[in-house]
Amino acid sequence: MATEIKTQSKSNGIAWLVGMVVLVVIGAIAWGVQLSKGMSVLGINQIIAWGIYIAAFFALVGLASGLLILAVLSDLSVIPGMGAFRRNLLIGSIASYIAAGFMILMDIGRPERVLNMVFSAQFSSPFVWDFFSLALGVILAVILLFVSPKARWLSVVAGIVAGLVVVFEGWILSMSAGSPLWSGGIMPAIFLVEGMLLALGVSLIAVFEPIASAWLRRMTLVFLPVLFLLNVFEIGALVYAGDVDDRFGTSMLLSNPLFWLEVVLGIIVPFVLLLVAGRNRIAVMISGVLVLLGVLVAKSLIIVAGQSITLVLGTGTYTPSLVEFGGVIGMIGLAGLLFLLGTRFLPKKKA
């Protein structure tokens, strides 16, 4: 019996590995097409300059930072029972940060010049803050992987850096004079909550241990209404007191069926599921998947809606191309592949 379970677990592992390799190959093909034909194969245009690549980048960084924060909370004994998953959380965080790095490489027009961000860095740009804090986050996650959880001060520093990365990404949007819809200080808070929800969504799917799972459910039940309220505060203020552009931007957002689908399926349904069927493993996993998809869609919608309204060019439209979907799928696959390889090959620290 034990041998059968072990064999089945091994074949499941191989199936996951093959699945992730397939996704990475799809992403590689998409990038190949993009590099050979140019970025005109993407859905972005002169009005909507950022599309789902940027949304996926923000989501992957949010996930990575959220996972790192969960590992830190485990180190600080805030979440009981998570100690056993600390290694996986850290490897997941590193994998997601690296995949996010590749996602941004795919998004920029001259990827071979990416090191200009280092050698010609202009520190007034939130992008540069994001770049360096992200690099620091990866380094700290790697260090935490090899040191004892008892080095609490290091965990606290890593947690702060992980939070800062996401805050800087919120600022990338909110400090943009060109898009009134993003302005204001609430965007970093939304990004922080979304990052935590991404990490909780993945953990809800992957963590079976009852005590840790119960804590993850409780945290998700707190963060989902917080995200809902932050969105209500943001959109409500813009609709009620915003200028013409704000109101037009929010009306575009509110008239998009995907927005309501995201609110219902990405926030309300998983909240109700976790509340009424929190002990049912399938319900918990479905909630995790819905939360992940909801945040990804939410990020795409706010990024596109923020650019849709222009002063003189009217409204812009954006439909992601197959190449873009391929690129995003590939980078999600890369995060998964790096995670599987990391958990398999990185040395396990002796307890």
Next chain:
Amino acid sequence: MKYGMVIDLRRCIGCNACTIACKQENGTPPTIFYSHTSITEVGTYPNARQTPLPVLCNHCTDAPCVDVCPTGASAKQANGIVTIDANKCIGCRYCMVACPYNVRQFIGSAPAGYYPDKGLTSYETVAYAKHQVGTVEKCNFCAPRVAAGQLPACVLTCPGQARFFGDLEDPNSEVSLLIMQHNAKPLNPEAGTQPNVFYIG
């Protein structure tokens, strides 16, 4: 020294000569416009009309594109002109997102020309070689012409003489006097970027 422009909308006839002069001067590929004229319909039939609004980079004093550029490719020159160093640009397009005027343009792919099935003309071959694929471009007030003591191409070409160019810091320059006399206003001042293109009318 702070270069700026005044556009007298009462004189603008929406002919797009400035748009074409700009394209010719800069040899921009299809779909790339450093300067364009936006046409808005006003009123209802039969009392309807079209109003042209020429738009170009506003060379803002507090230029958000310069602040957000991660590599310093976008820079504010001492003469007030906002320029892009194509060799530093990584094509992240953050400047496009940050610009309140949507006047920055991304060269996504190698230009195929206006008649792709016939290949590039000799002019296009030479002109497009100046544009780096994967980078962002925009109006630089025809900086090479200005350095040589000439007017920007759009100003020189405008048949209605609706465009004026000069030093905004010189109180006796034509542009400063026009701004004072006609209470010229910039577009979208609420963005807080202190734009340096002003409109009369």
